Amino acid sequence: MRDINQFTITEAVKQSFKTEEGSRLKFLLETFIDHLHDYTREVNLTHEEWMGILMFLYDCGKISTPERHEFILLSDVLGFSALVDMINTRGGQTEGSNLGPFYLDDAPRFALGGDLGGGRDGAVLLVQGQVRDSLGNPIAGAVIDTWQTDSAGTYPIQEQASGQDKYDLRGIFTTGEDGKYWYTTVLPKPYTVPYDGPVGRLLRAGNRHAWRASHLHYIVRAPGYRPITTELFFDNTDYLDNDAVFGVRRSLITKLEPVKKTDSLPPTDKVPNARCSFDFVLAPEG
Ligand SMILES: [Fe+2]
Numbered sequence: 581m582r583d584i585n586q587f588t589i590t591e592a593v594k595q596s597f598k599t600e601e602g603s604r605l606k607f608l609l610e611t612f613i614d615h616l617h618d619y620t621r622e623v624n625l626t627h628e629e630w631m632g633i634l635m636f637l638y639d640c641g642k643i644s645t646p647e648r649h650e651f652i653l654l655s656d657v658l659g660f661s662a663l664v665d666m667i668n669t670r671g672g673q674t675e676g677s678n679l680g681p682f683y684l685d686d687a688p689r690f691a692l693g694g695d696l697g698g699g700r701d702g703a704v705l706l707v708q709g710q711v712r713d714s715l716g717n718p719i720a721g722a723v724i725d726t727w728q729t730d731s732a733g734t735y736p737i738q739e740q741a742s743g744q745d746k747y748d749l750r751g752i753f754t755t756g757e758d759g760k761y762w763y764t765t766v767l768p769k770p771y772t773v774p775y776d777g778p779v780g781r782l783l784r785a786g787n788r789h790a791w792r793a794s795h796l797h798y799i800v801r802a803p804g805y806r807p808i809t810t811e812l813f814f815d816n817t818d819y820l821d822n823d824a825v826f827g828v829r830r831s832l833i834t835k836l837e838p839v840k841k842t843d844s845l846p847p848t849d850k851v852p853n854a855r856c857s858f859d860f861v862l863a864p865e866g
Contacts, residue, residue: 586621589617590613590614590617590618593613593617594609594610594613594614597609597610636778636781636782639777639778640654640777640778640779643777643778647682647737647740647746648681648774649681650681650774650777650778650779652679652680652681653681653773653774653777653779654778654779654782656678656680656681656773656824656825656826656827657773657779657782657783657788657824657825659825659826661678661679661825661826662677662678662825662826662827665677665678665809665810670806670863671863672714672861672863673714673806673808673861673862673863674800674808674810674831674832674860674861674862675810675829675831675832676808676809676810677809677810677811677827677828677829677832678797678809678811678825678827679797679799679809680797680811680825681773681774682727682735682737682738682797683727683797683799684727684737684746684747684750687725687726687727687747687750687751687752688747688750688751688752689751689752689753689754690751690752690753690763691753692753692754692755692756692760692761692762692763692846693762693763693764693846693847693848693849694751694753694763694764694848694849695763695764695765695848695849695850696726696728696749696750696751696763696764696765696766697749697764697765697766697850698748698749700730700731700749700766701730701731701732701766702730702731702766702767703731703766703767703853703854704764704765704766704767704850704851704852704853704854705764705765705766705767705836705852705854705855705856706762706763706764706839706845706846706848706852706854706855706856707761707762707763707764707765707796707812707855707856707857707858708760708761708762708763708845708846708855708856708857709760709761709762709857709858709859709860710755710758710759710760710761710859710860711724711755711759711761711800711802711859711860711861711862712759712859712860712861712862713805713861713862713863713864714861714862714863714864717759718755718757718758718759718760719755719759719802719805719862720755720756720757720758720759721754721755721802721803722754722755722759722761722800722801722802722805722860722862723752723753723754723800723801723802724752724753724754724755724761724798724799724800724860725750725751725752725798725799725800725801726750726751726752726753726796726797726798727749727750727751727797728749728750728765728768728795728796728797729749729768729769729771729794730749730766730768730769731766731767731768731769732769733768733769733770733771733772733794734771735749735771736748736749738774749765749766751763760846762846762848763848764848764849764850764852765796767794767836767854768794768795768796769794770791770792770793770794770817770818770819771791771792771794772789772790772791772792772824773790773792773824773825774790775790783824788824789822789824790824791818791819791822791823791824792819792823792824792825792827793813793814793817793818793819793820793823793827793828794813794814794817794818795811795812795813795814795817795827796811796812797810797811798810798811798812798860800860800862802862804864804865805862805863805864805865806862806863806864806865807862808860808862810832810860811827811832812832812834812856812858813827813828813832813833813834814833814834814835814836814856815833815834815835815836816836820833834856834857834858835856835857836854836855836856837854837855837856838853838854838855839852839853839854839855843855
């Protein structure tokens with residue numbers, strides 16, 4: 581009979597999995613077990629603490645719905661999401677940033693120059709720029725999928741109980757031959773990540789706030805290129821230095837400017853009074 585103790589159990593657990601030699605799954609699993617067991621030994625985890633962790637994860641699952649992803653939020657506030665984004669950003673491409681918990685993969689499509697705001701309160705913001713490759717060539721037909729809060733810092737998807745449409749303030753645009761895109765929307769505001777659940781308890785336990793710097797979310801795709809998931813921040817917003825989910829990168833901050841009469845602007849359905857510009861750079865697949 582094998583003799584398992586607190587020092588030999590790690591190897592025994594690893595050997596119990598009959599995963600393919602040299603496979604990625606074997607590597608991921610064994611490294612995870614190593615770190616999990618090392619952590620447990622290092623902190624001398626008590627039964628109460630062990631059960632506390634398991635119940636915390638149970639609570640994260642219990643509060644999750646197709647429209648509330650508590651595990652993504654947990655990953656975000658632990659910097660896990662940001663770390664994955666960072667190590668998967670290729671040199672030359674736009675830096676990645678948080679997907680967040682509010683993405684829907686079937687947003688409505690808009691023509692260039694369209695307005696996402698739909699008559700909502702707030703400054704009318706023109707967002708414009710270009711999608712290009714790392715050599716500076718424009719990418720025609722790139723798909724820009726965006727979503728954001730309103731001018732009060734709320735995602736409509738969070739307010740369905742009060743009659744808001746979950747597809748509001750989100751849309752898909754396609755770049756023209758010159759790779760350019762432009763549209764109007766309302767200027768978003770900082771907001772708190774949901775803190776009425778287990779992740780909120782974690783933040784409070786760590787004396788942390790739940791605020792995010794105001795931002796626009798993007799997924800940008802084009803055939804033959806690696807898709808990017810990222811966020812665009814404004815230079816005048818609060819929480820750039822202490823965003824609750826560690827999403828801010830220097831390269832993702834854009835200058836927010838008032839529109840002047842002398843500005844030459846692309847045609848839009850709605851007249852903007854503020855503007856910002858950002859170019860997305862995609863790296864080839866593979
Ligand atoms: Fe967000």
